[in-house]
Amino acid sequence: MALVTSKGAPYARVMGLGAAVPSRVVDNAEMCTYIDSSDEWIQQRTGIVERRWVSEGETVESLSLDAARQAIAHAGLTPSDIDAVIISTISHLVQTPSLAAIVAAKIGCTDAAAFDIAAACAGFCYGLAQAESLVRSGAATHVVVIGAETLSKLTDHHDRSTAFLFADAAGAAVVGPSETSAMSPVVWGSDGHQADVIQMTRTWSEAVDEGKPSQVAMAGQQVFRWATGFIADATSRILEASGLAPDELDLFVPHQANNRITDAMLRHLKLPETVTVARSIKKYGNTSAASIPLALVELIESGEAKSGDTCLMIGFGAGLVYAGQVITVP
Ligand SMILES: CC(C)(COP(=O)(O)OP(=O)(O)OC[C@H]1O[C@@H](n2cnc3c(N)ncnc32)[C@H](O)[C@@H]1OP(=O)(O)O)[C@@H](O)C(=O)NCCC(=O)NCCS
Numbered sequence: 283m284a285l286v287t288s289k290g291a292p293y294a295r296v297m298g299l300g301a302a303v304p305s306r307v308v309d310n311a312e313m314c315t316y317i318d319s320s321d322e323w324i325q326q327r328t329g330i331v332e333r334r335w336v337s338e339g340e341t342v343e344s345l346s347l348d349a350a351r352q353a354i355a356h357a358g359l360t361p362s363d364i365d366a367v368i369i370s371t372i373s374h375l376v377q378t379p380s381l382a383a384i385v386a387a388k389i390g391c392t393d394a395a396a397f398d399i400a401a402a403c404a405g406f407c408y409g410l411a412q413a414e415s416l417v418r419s420g421a422a423t424h425v426v427v428i429g430a431e432t433l434s435k436l437t438d439h440h441d442r443s444t445a446f447l448f449a450d451a452a453g454a455a456v457v458g459p460s461e462t463s464a465m466s467p468v469v470w471g472s473d474g475h476q477a478d479v480i481q482m483t484r485t486w487s488e489a490v491d492e493g494k495p496s497q498v499a500m501a502g503q504q505v506f507r508w509a510t511g512f513i514a515d516a517t518s519r520i521l522e523a524s525g526l527a528p529d530e531l532d533l534f535v536p537h538q539a540n541n542r543i544t545d546a547m548l549r550h551l552k553l554p555e556t557v558t559v560a561r562s563i564k565k566y567g568n569t570s571a572a573s574i575p576l577a578l579v580e581l582i583e584s585g586e587a588k589s590g591d592t593c594l595m596i597g598f599g600a601g602l603v604y605a606g607q608v609i610t611v612p
Pocket residue numbers: 317318319320323324327328403442443446500501502503505506539540543568598599600
């Protein structure tokens with residue numbers, strides 16, 4: 283007798299999207315009460331005008347729940363249709379159980395497989411790649427992928443090199459079966475030789491022993507060089523792997539790290555002017571794993587993106603890691 287193996291859908295697609303941001307707006311004027319900077323400097327160097335930070339009652343869990351519920355409703359599904367939940371986060375400060383298991387239960391995804399991944403600002407695209415594989419292998423039918431961060435809790439608000447950049451949000455997508463192609467092959471990778479370029483200042487046990495918090499530290503210029511060189515090139519490889527010509531693209535949604543990085547990518551990619559480029563960093567700062575779904579939802583809500591559009595995405599960040607693919611907008 284031969285073992286039974288799983289059999290999945292011919293293709294996978296993103297069926298629904300959702301996003302959630304905290305209510306508290308922290309503008310550059312408030313930021314400049316924490317660090318020696320100016321609204322002009324922050325806008326000119328990054329494009330950020332304001333960002334959101336969690337306040338009383340808002341957590342990485344509550345943002346995840348909100349975004350996931352929206353994505354499931356947008357997909358036309360109910361929680362009982364979901365059989366796997368993946369959350370990319372570094373902000374869930376309990377090592378076990380996973381945030382995904384808690385969120386799956388609270389949403390009502392009964393008996394869904396659930397696990398967290400840590401791929402920093404590339405986490406949403408890493409999660410999408412996993413979800414696509416699960417659906418096409420038959421291991422799952424409908425997967426919720428969430429990118430959620432509360433980096434305001436992991437950033438030194440008085441650190442001039444990080445405080446103005448990082449912020450809080452969650453974004454989510456439901457991935458399910460499709461009869462036609464709607465997600466290109468993922469292009470992804472890592473370079474642990476550059477692990478020290480963006481990293482936490484100490485382990486959790488060192489934080490306890492030393493009585494000091496563990497926070498994100500970054501060598502900004504090194505990240506900038508990597509993102510405008512290697513990552514711009516990786517973005518070209520994603521487009522090439524998708525089989526689409528640049529003029530067949532409708533949307534470009536890069537990780538919202540910095541407008542100047544996005545500008546450098548655009549110079550490298552030479553995309554036609556008909557391609558709409560996400561710039562949600564202006565309102566939300568760098569929300570890490572949440573930034574791509576948040577930016578895409580913003581484009582849909584503003585009417586700049588519509589169902590059926592082709593969307594090139596690239597996430598990149600601490601690790602160093604990167605991942606991206608082209609999807610069809612649900
Ligand atoms: C962080 C970043 C905006 C800093 O810009 P930069 O041009 O590299 O800044 P530098 O550290 O070289 O400093 C340049 C000048 O600005 C000043 N400066 C640094 N931080 C400042 C701040 N927050 N406000 C005002 N001035 C600041 C420095 O003192 C320096 O002044 P000087 O020329 O008089 O000596 C930039 O490196 C960057 O965007 N990197 C990528 C970060 C990123 O996207 N990370 C996330 C990836 S997931």
